[in-house]
Amino acid sequence: MCARTEPRLTPPDDALRVVRRLNAAGHRAYFVGGCVRDSLLGLMPKDWDICTDAGPDAMAEVFQGWHVVETGLKHGTLTVMLNHQPYEVTTFRVDGAYTDHRHPDSVAFTDDLREDLRRRDFTVNAMAWHPEEGLIDLFHGQEDLQAGLIRCVGDPRERFGEDALRILRALRFAACYGLSIEDETAKAMRDMAEDVRLVAGERIRVEMDKLLCGRAAESILRDYADVITAIFPALKPMVGFDQKSPWHHWELWEHTVRAVGFIAPDPLLRWVMLLHDSGKPAAFTVDEQGVGHAFGHQQHSVKIAARLFDGMHFDTRTRERALLLIEKHDLSMTPDAKLLTRQLNRFGEEAVRQLIAVHCADGKAKGTVQPETMDAWASEMTEALDALLAQKPCFTLSGLAVKGSDLIAAGMQPGKQLGDMLQRLLEVVMDGEVPNDREALLRKAKEIQAP
Numbered sequence: 001m002c003a004r005t006e007p008r009l010t011p012p013d014d015a016l017r018v019v020r021r022l023n024a025a026g027h028r029a030y031f032v033g034g035c036v037r038d039s040l041l042g043l044m045p046k047d048w049d050i051c052t053d054a055g056p057d058a059m060a061e062v063f064q065g066w067h068v069v070e071t072g073l074k075h076g077t078l079t080v081m082l083n084h085q086p087y088e089v090t091t092f093r094v095d096g097a098y099t100d101h102r103h104p105d106s107v108a109f110t111d112d113l114r115e116d117l118r119r120r121d122f123t124v125n126a127m128a129w130h131p132e133e134g135l136i137d138l139f140h141g142q143e144d145l146q147a148g149l150i151r152c153v154g155d156p157r158e159r160f161g162e163d164a165l166r167i168l169r170a171l172r173f174a175a176c177y178g179l180s181i182e183d184e185t186a187k188a189m190r191d192m193a194e195d196v197r198l199v200a201g202e203r204i205r206v207e208m209d210k211l212l213c214g215r216a217a218e219s220i221l222r223d224y225a226d227v228i229t230a231i232f233p234a235l236k237p238m239v240g241f242d243q244k245s246p247w248h249h250w251e252l253w254e255h256t257v258r259a260v261g262f263i264a265p266d267p268l269l270r271w272v273m274l275l276h277d278s279g280k281p282a283a284f285t286v287d288e289q290g291v292g293h294a295f296g297h298q299q300h301s302v303k304i305a306a307r308l309f310d311g312m313h314f315d316t317r318t319r320e321r322a323l324l325l326i327e328k329h330d331l332s333m334t335p336d337a338k339l340l341t342r343q344l345n346r347f348g349e350e351a352v353r354q355l356i357a358v359h360c361a362d363g364k365a366k367g368t369v370q371p372e373t374m375d376a377w378a379s380e381m382t383e384a385l386d387a388l389l390a391q392k393p394c395f396t397l398s399g400l401a402v403k404g405s406d407l408i409a410a411g412m413q414p415g416k417q418l419g420d421m422l423q424r425l426l427e428v429v430m431d432g433e434v435p436n437d438r439e440a441l442l443r444k445a446k447e448i449q450a451p
Contacts, residue, residue, distance in 0.1 A: 008131075009031060009035070009036065009039045009129050009131075010039070011031060011035070011048050012048065012085070014082035014083055014085060014087065015031070015048040015050070015087050016131065017082065018050055018080050018082070018087050018089060019031070019050060019130070019131070021062055021063065022050075022052050022054055022059075022062055022089075025054070025058075025061075025062045027052050027053055027054040027058065027062070028052060028053045028111075028113070029050055029051070029052040029053075029054070029089075029130070030050065030051055030052075030113065030128035030129060030130050030133075030136065031048060031049070031050055031128065031129045031130070032049055032050065032051040032116075032117075032127070032128045032129075033049050033120070033125050033126075033127075034046075034047060034049065034125060035047060035048045035049060036127040036128065036129050036135070037124045037125055037127065037141070037145065039129075040127075040142060040145055041145065041177065047086075047088070048087055049087075049088045049089075049090070050087060050088065050089045050090070051089075051090050051091070051092055051113070051116055051128065052089060052090070052091060052092065053091070053092050053110075053111040053113075054091060055076070055091055055109050056073045056074060056076055056078075056091060056109075059073070059078055059089060059091065060073065060078070063078070063080055066080060066081075066082075067080070067081040067082070068080050068081065069081060069086070071088065075093075075107055076090050076091030076093050076107065076109055077089070077090045077091075091109045092109065092110045092111060092112060092113055092115065092116035093107050093108060093109050093110060093115075093116060093119070094107070094108045094109075094110050094115050094116070094119060095107060095119050095162070113128060113136065114138055117136075117138055117139065117153075118138070118139070118153055118154065119153075120153055121152065121153065121159055121163075121166045121169060121170075122141075122144075122150055122151060122152055122153060122166075122169075122170065122173065123139045123140055123141035123144045123151050123152075123153055124141045124144055124145050124150065124151075124173070124179075125141070126138070126139045126141055126153050127139075127141040127142065139153050144182075148178070148179050148180055149179060149180055149181070149182045150170050150173050150174055150179050150180070150181045150182060150185060151181075151182040151184075151185050152166075152170075152182075152184075152185045152188070156184055156185045156187075156188035156189070157188045157191075157192065160188055160189065160192045160195065161192070161195075163199075164192065164195035164196045164198055164199055165196060165199045165203050165204070165207065167189045167192060167193055167195070167196050167227065167231075168196055168199075168204060168207040168208065168211070168231065169207055170185065170189060171189075171207075171211050171220050171224055171227065171228075172207045172208075172210045172211040172214065174214075174216065174220055175210075175211045175212075175214025175215070175216045175217045175219075175220040176210060176211070176213075176214035176215065176216075177214075177216075178215055178216045179216075186224075189224075189227055190224075190226060190227060193226070193227040193230035193231060194230050194231075196230075196231045197231060201311045201312040201313050202312065202313050204231070204312055205312035205313070205314070208271075208312075209267040212260065212265075212267060212270035212271065212274065213265040213266070213267055213270055214265075215265075217260060217261065217265075217270070218257050218258065218260060218261040221256075221257045221260060221274075222253075222254070222257050225239050225253055226239075232308060234278065234304045234307065234308065235274075235275075235278055235304075237281035237282075238252045238253045238256060238277070238278060238280070238281065239252075239253040240252075240253065241253065241280070241281055241284075242292070243255070243280070243292050243294075244286060244290060244291060244292030245291065245292050245293075246291065246368070247366060247368055248366050248367065248368065249366065249367025249368050250365070250366070250367050252277060252280055252281070255277065255365050255366065255367070256273065256274060256276075256277060256278075256365075258364070258365035258367075259273040259276065259277075259361050259362055259364075259365035260273045260274055261365075262360070262361035262364045262365055262371075263357055263358065263360075263361040264357065268318055268321060268322055268325075268354075269325075269354065269357060269358065271305075271322055272322050272325045272326055272329065272354075272358055273358065273361055273362070273365075275301055275304060275305040275308070275322075275326055276301060276325075276326050276329040276358070276362065277294075277297065277301060278300075278301045278304045278305065279294070279297040279298065279299065279300025279301035279302070279303070279304055280294040280297045280300075280301075282297070282300045283295060283296050283297035283300050284297075298326065298327050298328075298329070298330070299327070301326050301327075302323050302326055302327050305322065305323055305326050306319075306323060309322065309323075321351065321354075324347065324351060325351070325354055325355060325358050328347075328355060329355070329358050329359065329362055330359070330362065331343075331355060331359070333355065333356065333359055333381060334381075335380055335381055335383075335384030335385075336384075337384070337388050338430070338431060338432065340352070340384060340385055340388050341388065341393055341395050341430045342395075342430060343355075344388075344393070344395040345395040345396065345426075345430060349385075349389065352385065353382070353385070356378055356381045356382060356385070357378070359378075360374045360375070360377065360378040363377070393430075393436075394426070394429050394430070394436040395426075395430055396426075397422055397423070397426055399436070400422065400425060400426055400429065400436065400441070401436045401437055401438045401441055402422070402425065402438050402441045402442060402445070403422075404418050404419075404422060406438065406442065407421060407422070407442075407445060410442055410445065410446070412445070412449075421445055421448065421449075424448060425441050425444060425445060428444060429441070
């Protein structure tokens with residue numbers, strides 16, 4: 001049933017304490033799932049999950065006096081807290097039918113480790129390990145890891161029928177670990193991809209965030225465009241779309257995939273690059289010379305992105321920033337200090353830096369500009385921005401050397417005209433007409449007021 005394997009797992013001492021505690025009470029217990037997979041890949045696991053034949057009541061008794069959180073004890077899960085670190089412990093179980101394609105209708109506890117492992121999604125996640133017994137690998141997960149494969153445990157149609165999100169999880173694992181997807185698993189994914197739309201938007205977003213930031217995200221987006229667009233139908237018109245443009249070498253989806261790969265692996269920025277040109281097919285026209293144009297595609301892209309973000313329940317801050325970057329992704333940007341000051345005023349420093357990154361990635365992905373040219377442009381923009389900020393320029397009302405109270409003390413009446421005056425003073429400061437000095441600004445205010 002088991003075989004020793006190298007390298008051995010090196011769980012934290014506290015995680016071993018949890019397993020030893022269960023063993024001392026007469027129960028079997030194993031590290032399971034992602035921590036085994038990651039260890040065999042030579043990676044440091046983020047979590048050390050444990051499975052056991054101890055039922056909920058037995059677990060509660062075993063850890064009596066310890067700091068535990070009853071995460072879902074009636075379903076066989078509790079979390080042991082040691083030195084502020086959580087260790088999730090779950091009873092061996094068998095899932096019932098999944099009539100909603102998302103959650104098991106029932107959960108039954110078992111003392112059979114095989115039954116617990118066979119309910120899991122992929123072979124690489126269906127391995128268990130114990131410090132004395134070694135690796136328990138009943139479904140050849142280690143072989144699949146060595147072959148670089150994601151393969152379902154058992155019939156892939158059954159696994160995806162139980163929980164359609166597993167289709168997206170397969171893509172996520174492939175993107176993050178640089179693995180390929182086994183043929184039968186991939187075929188079932190393609191046939192059943194639309195079922196993912198039955199899954200809660202929040203769960204889809206979590207998987208997509210990780211997929212988009214994976215080291216093989218480009219190849220997954222390219223090779224599984226049919227799966228991605230079945231999950232997000234609004235993106236389907238992008239695939240194979242000929243832009244008929246001298247400024248674009250690639251069809252639209254290929255341009256998009258490359259743009260994703262050219263920007264830092266940050267979820268916000270990767271979503272922006274995935275969606276920045278999504279509105280082009282809706283805005284597309286061809287002129288008399290046969291050249292394609294997509295005037296106003298930015299607003300179409302924003303509408304598509306907003307619907308997707310709302311469906312996945314993005315938080316307000318992330319949603320609004322992503323929509324801003326999509327809308328302004330091809331904004332004209334130069335190292336001119338006055339223009340940069342204005343953009344700092346409109347968007348803030350963080351967004352301006354993000355816009356530089358977005359513009360650079362977009363340019364590289366066109367295939368008609370040398371990547372080195374865009375990198376040089378981005379460096380020049382960043383250096384100009386840094387130099388400007390080092391001068392501590394005023395680009396917000398809060399940084400203005402006069403306040404409303406100063407203008408009132410100088411004789412202005414409270415009201416809308418006061419706010420208008422402050423805005424006017426900010427404008428002249430940003431344009432370099434007047435220094436950001438209190439007395440100079442008060443003089444300028446009187447000059448503006450004079451008939």
